[in-house]
Amino acid sequence: MRWLTYCCIGVIFTAVCIGCGGGCFETVSRSLCVERQRTVRTAILIYAGDYDDSFPLQGKWHDEVMPYAGLSQIVFVCSQIEPMGPNNYGIAFNTNLAGRRTVDIADPAKYACNFDSTILTRNAESTSSTVPAPPRHGGNVIFRLDGAAVSTPPSN
Numbered sequence: 001m002r003w004l005t006y007c008c009i010g011v012i013f014t015a016v017c018i019g020c021g022g023g024c025f026e027t028v029s030r031s032l033c034v035e036r037q038r039t040v041r042t043a044i045l046i047y048a049g050d051y052d053d054s055f056p057l058q059g060k061w062h063d064e065v066m067p068y069a070g071l072s073q074i075v076f077v078c079s080q081i082e083p084m085g086p087n088n089y090g091i092a093f094n095t096n097l098a099g100r101r102t103v104d105i106a107d108p109a110k111y112a113c114n115f116d117s118t119i120l121t122r123n124a125e126s127t128s129s130t131v132p133a134p135p136r137h138g139g140n141v142i143f144r145l146d147g148a149a150v151s152t153p154p155s156n
Contacts, residue, residue, distance in 0.1 A: 030137040032079040043068035058098040092117030092124040108145035116140040
């Protein structure tokens with residue numbers, strides 16, 4: 001009887017997703033990417049709190065903040081970059097923050113912390129100039145230091 005319930009739920013879910021014209025999958029992918037990047041940003045800020053209010057150093061930010069992100073590699077992977085591998089991450093850290101102290105940043109709203117990037121390697125870092133074009137999942141995700149998640153416009 002339980003298998004019948006699961007089959008019905010699967011059929012309903014499939015029907016809803018097909019009825020959305022496939023947009024449901026894009027929405028789920030985008031939501032997943034936002035949550036992963038929110039976790040990365042939070043891990044970066046917790047790391048800074050534990051290290052004299054300093055952001056991770058260049059070249060090893062991923063390695064340094066991973067313990068604060070729950071020890072799961074998957075949070076460092078954009079949901080549009082699958083399968084995960086040594087060169088399949090897709091999230092970068094803002095190079096301009098590497099090694100800086102949080103108290104030296106006057107306006108956190110002006111700084112991207114982590115974002116979707118065309119650099120797919122582990123410990124990827126750059127300025128937000130590497131945000132993919134056309135954007136992934138209907139609009140790239142950029143997390144600012146102030147906690148706001150902003151998005152690039154969807155592609156046409």
